[in-house]
Amino acid sequence: MKIKQDTIVRPLPSEELIKSHEKFWRLSLPESFLEFIKENNGVEVEEATFECNNRGYAIERFLCILDDIENHPKGIYDIDVVFSQIGERLTANEDLLGAEVLPIASVFAGDFVCLDFRTDKNNPSVCIWSHEESGEFEPVTYNVADNFSEFLKILE
Template sequence: MEFKDGSIIYPLPDDTLLSEKEGKWRINLPETYKEFIKKYNGGTPIKDSFKCNSHVYAIDRFLCILKVTGERDDEYYDIGVVRTQLDERIVFDENLVGTELLPIAVLFAGDFVCLDYRNNVEEPVVCVWNHEESSDLNPITYIVSNSFEEFLNMLTE
């Protein structure tokens, strides 16, 4: 997979940081996603478009996983920071402990690509979260693919 020069955000996450985030979010990240994020953290792909729900979407950039310190501008793209900003707009049940939708990429126009853990906590599907149609405790999503690997194979220029 190719990425725009200078778009990958360093330092790249290691297994320790990924494990820490999985514990915090109470999920297991797919292995293919973990391998991807350890190489392409926060990168902007050259092949950035995909079709879903009779619409063509374009990825602005993948989100990253960082140790957030509040000292870096690129922390804005950290998954944990984005989760906090979206708050109840990506939550179905305010009493749920853990994560149902995990944003992994920013799309042009304010939507996000997410890993959706609602139906299968071991193998999340990939979906688009629609920011205009969603409201607190009522996220609107559209399934894109059955796995992260399948999603990556869908990307075109």
């Protein structure tokens, strides 16, 4: 995976900001993802492709964590912004508080790479969420990797 260094979204998220987001989402982000986002917040990538469900996917950019989404030019790429737009299509539980499937990267054609906490709250897998196949409270996802570290290896 080739990162476009000049596209890292600044300011990088602080520990305090990340903790407040985790509290809102009611989950703990895996250490490998935390390390990545603290250095590569919202970064665009080149040549970051992978295969899943007999289809090829190309990551456009990773999402970011921002403190002031309304006044930041990259605010539309904030995880919370994306989550608020598609949240009802990421869960089958309309009474859910927090998140089960958290978008972390946009892929070409409107789908998202997500951390999937439905099976294991402590070690989420990585999945692709299909926007065309998903409906309100009817998410359609396909497993890509057992964890975020493994996902990054697939992109190399």
